[in-house]
Amino acid sequence: MKSELFYKQPKTLLNKGSGFLSGYSHSLNPYTGCAFGCSYCYVRQMPVATFRKEEWGTWVDIKQGSAELLDKELTKAKKKGKVTIFMSSSTDPYQPIEYKEKVTRSLLEVMVENIPDFLFVQTRSPLVSRDIDLLLLLKDQARVSMTIETDREDIRKHFSPDAPPITARLKALQLLAEAGVPTQATIAPVLPSTEEFPEKLVKLVNRVCVDDYFMGDGSGGKRTKNLGVLSLYKDLGLEEWYNPSAYRIVYDRLRKVFTNDQVYVSQEGFLP
Ligand code: SF4
16 A cells, blocks of 8 residues: 655654653654554554544654654663653554655664663564664664564465564574564464464574453553454454454464563563
């Protein structure tokens, strides 16, 4: 899906960490909107999306002047205490327009010069591997969390047709890990996957997080219910994967190849 692009001058960039992200001092969104437009995206139900007439996924605001603004806000925030940043909570920092605009890269350049106490990069895009040079300079004060909801490409296409292919995400994780960037694979939301999924991940990461709509959409699953996501499971005859205990199927499979301290569930997997 092609997204319409808008250029905006934000007044603020660092937002206070709250709710699911209360473990962080700040969240950081280089863009507003997200071209990946995942069907189950909980942001669809939030004011940032509902205030717009256009459908989620069809528009992206590019935040101009972000590097200068972050530089000022980061310096100020660090004077007040520990700065831990979650990037990003309501967009993907490595969505397609980032290839050209490099807003996220410019923010990393600022952070390399003025290193926050911790940076968590949440993405489903292989483009993150472009920035390995900068991520390495943040040493163990950064972690890249790659969303890989399933190992089944047919399932990925059904739920998020405009998101990057699974193989490209696995390859990016491999590049990051080989370079020495701290990583994790994030199975969120848990989608139907194969029994071999954990084997594919264990070769690449030593840390995985499992989350679902009921623990992780910020409303106990209500936002996801309102989005009508269940119908996507019904289309495939896979309704058994849409319930609060379905994550255990994947968790139990993961525990056969990962140790207890390598498998995180929901919020604990996103903490600094
Ligand atoms: S990548 Fe993330 S922010 Fe973007 S649509 Fe998908 S779930 Fe939402």
